[in-house]
Amino acid sequence: PMRSCLYCLPEAMKAFEKTHPDVTVMPHFFPFSDFSSFLKGEEDLIFAMAGDAKGIPDVHSYPLFDSRIYLITKKDDPLAGKDIVRPEDLRGRTLMVGGGSPPPLRRVQKRMIEEVGVDFFTSHDHETTLTNVAAGRGVCLAPGFLDDHNGEFAWTLFDCEERIPCVLLSHADGGSRDAEDFAETILSVYAAHPDFAV
Known part of the structure; x- marks a missing residue:
């Protein structure tokens, strides 16, 4: 199920390659709430449910979508x-x-x-x-x-009011400019699909 969490990821990768042809985006998939690789600095960005991301130090959070x-x-x-x-x-x-x-x-x-x-x-x-x-x-x-x-x-x-907020996390120290650009690309792709069922 990890791949479906960012169903629009392939579209974001294609858009990013057009503006950053010298940068390769390499997705890795981990079990939910496994932030170990990210916290070691081995990953630039990670998908998370906002509730799981609380208490993780030194991260920047990009609100992505609220899953129904x-x-x-x-x-x-x-x-x-x-x-x-x-x-x-x-x-x-x-x-x-x-x-x-x-x-x-x-x-x-x-x-x-x-x-x-x-x-x-x-x-x-x-x-x-x-x-x-x-x-x-x-x-x-x-x-x-x-x-x-x-x-x-x-x-x-x-039919319920509950939503599950989902975010992208990056390193608070700024990480790489390319990672920030890619996070913005993913956000723009999801913003272009406001009716996408998540």
């Missing part, structure tokens, strides 16, 4: 045909939840369990969750930035 929450179902699920899924639509359904969910998503999951009364079980990780959705074992709420847009599942907007 979506319901993941099989494409033939009755809820897949809706424009938006409301909490009461989950009554009688089984929801997969995970310990790695960011706090805003955990709040929504908790409300569904306590107020709507959905059945639930814990899923180890996103790949396991998708496998369980494909097997018809349940549905899942997830941040939109995990959607790889491959059409295998239905991702339907979920």
Whole structure:
């Protein structure tokens, strides 16, 4: 799922190459919240959920987008045909939840369990969750930035106020001018797609 977090990254790379033909952008993918390589200075920029970035010293944060929450179902699920899924639509359904969910998503999951009364079980990780959705074992709420847009599942907007702010981090000491330029390029690409579903 790490690649889908910056779904517009290839577009940003192409745009950056036009203005910086002598600079190579080399993406590396790490598990969420693994900042070790970045903190050692081995990476110039890193994607992060804003909540995970709190408390990291000596960084500059570029607000990127606020990810909304979506319901993941099989494409033939009755809820897949809706424009938006409301909490009461989950009554009688089984929801997969995970310990790695960011706090805003955990709040929504908790409300569904306590107020709507959905059945639930814990899923180890996103790949396991998708496998369980494909097997018809349940549905899942997830941040939109995990959607790889491959059409295998239905991702339907979920009716809740919670958002998951996402940022790019750079080194506060300024790092390289090229890294700052690339961060600005990514921001401009996302700004050009205001309706992009994240």
